[in-house]
Amino acid sequence: MLLGIQASTGYSQPVPGKDENIPFLVTFGKQGETSWGDDDFYQVFFFTIPKDFTQQFYIRIFDPDCGGEHDEIQGDFNTRTLFSVYGGKGVDPERNEDSRGLYNGLNYKGGNLLASRVFGGEARYDNKWFTFGPFNPTAGDFNPNWGFIFKIVCEGVNGDDGNLYRYFLSRDPENNLPIEGANAFTYEYTFRMWNDFNSEAHIYPYIDTGVIFVQQRNFDWDNDGTILVASRYKQGIQVPISNENDWKDSKIPIEPQEIGASLDFQFHKRKGELVKNNNVVIITENQRGEALPFVASPIGGVPVYIPKIKVTQYKPK
Numbered sequence: 001m002l003l004g005i006q007a008s009t010g011y012s013q014p015v016p017g018k019d020e021n022i023p024f025l026v027t028f029g030k031q032g033e034t035s036w037g038d039d040d041f042y043q044v045f046f047f048t049i050p051k052d053f054t055q056q057f058y059i060r061i062f063d064p065d066c067g068g069e070h071d072e073i074q075g076d077f078n079t080r081t082l083f084s085v086y087g088g089k090g091v092d093p094e095r096n097e098d099s100r101g102l103y104n105g106l107n108y109k110g111g112n113l114l115a116s117r118v119f120g121g122e123a124r125y126d127n128k129w130f131t132f133g134p135f136n137p138t139a140g141d142f143n144p145n146w147g148f149i150f151k152i153v154c155e156g157v158n159g160d161d162g163n164l165y166r167y168f169l170s171r172d173p174e175n176n177l178p179i180e181g182a183n184a185f186t187y188e189y190t191f192r193m194w195n196d197f198n199s200e201a202h203i204y205p206y207i208d209t210g211v212i213f214v215q216q217r218n219f220d221w222d223n224d225g226t227i228l229v230a231s232r233y234k235q236g237i238q239v240p241i242s243n244e245n246d247w248k249d250s251k252i253p254i255e256p257q258e259i260g261a262s263l264d265f266q267f268h269k270r271k272g273e274l275v276k277n278n279n280v281v282i283i284t285e286n287q288r289g290e291a292l293p294f295v296a297s298p299i300g301g302v303p304v305y306i307p308k309i310k311v312t313q314y315k316p317k
């Protein structure tokens with residue numbers, strides 16, 4: 001449960017978010033190999049529209065096809081990807097846990113199907129935007145903290161290649177025009193790192209009241225440098241990293257000062273030999289096993305470490 005959060009955090013509709021510095025989301029066709037960095041061949045994202053926004057809006061996808069530019073080929077391009085948009089009851093992942101899309105076999109398609117389309121390799125949408133909508137905000141699933149919630153599911157229905165893509169929640173069908181106070185989040189983040197040494201990626205799980213520790217799980221990090229967790233209170237603690245086609249998990253204790261804000265998971269690439277096309281999956285849960293949302297525009301802003309000031313006591317001689 002997200003208690004008393006401020007969903008209004010400014011403009012934040014690109015997914016991946018502006019502060020995340022992640023080039024692409026990635027979903028492989030379901031005949032793919034998990035060793036390429038996608039553990040389950042689908043990805044679920046939620047978009048939230050503030051309740052005072054009453055105009056129609058659009059969900060746009062950059063490079064929805066799998067072929068040509070950006071995408072990750074295995075053999076020939078033969079992958080088809082289904083994108084589906086849901087609204088209405090059953091979408092809200094706080095009331096319907098299955099909707100979070102964390103576990104295979106659960107019905108992550110809860111809600112009313114509003115729009116969907118399958119993409120193969122299509123020159124028309126290669127390196128270009130496709131637009132779903134218009135949608136009415138009230139077609140979403142209402143949650144008092146977030147506003148109207150919509151869900152977009154990306155599934156690799158067949159093939160074995162990696163589809164790389166991005167989203168934008170827009171007021172306009174032709175351009176990316178953000179909606180003030182809107183946001184986006186996911187519970188299982190599957191993304192691509194930049195192919196360079198210096199770009200750090202970040203993701204920001206929100207720490208709600210009652211969280212004592214966070215269990216992080218990362219998949220197929222290819223032993224690529226370090227993953228650090230930072231916050232207002234933590235300068236950066238290193239977590240165990242996965243290598244090839246495996247998960248690594250660990251527990252991170254949460255201090256009272258970190259409640260009601262976001263953690264900053266930082267992904268630093270290894271120097272030396274470049275690990276190319278690194279796709280990675282990450283999940284965080286609280287001590288009760290409830291998944292924490294990674295919020296595209298971090299709630300409370302990007303956390304900045306506040307060094308503790310050491311008070312040297314005056315010792316009379």
Ligand SMILES: [Ca+2]
Nearest residue numbers: 067068069126
């Ligand atoms: Ca493409």
Ligand SMILES: [Ca+2]
Nearest residue numbers: 074075076078
């Ligand atoms: Ca292929």
Ligand SMILES: [Ca+2]
Nearest residue numbers: 063064065164
């Ligand atoms: Ca693509």
Ligand SMILES: [Ca+2]
Nearest residue numbers: 037220278279
């Ligand atoms: Ca990887």
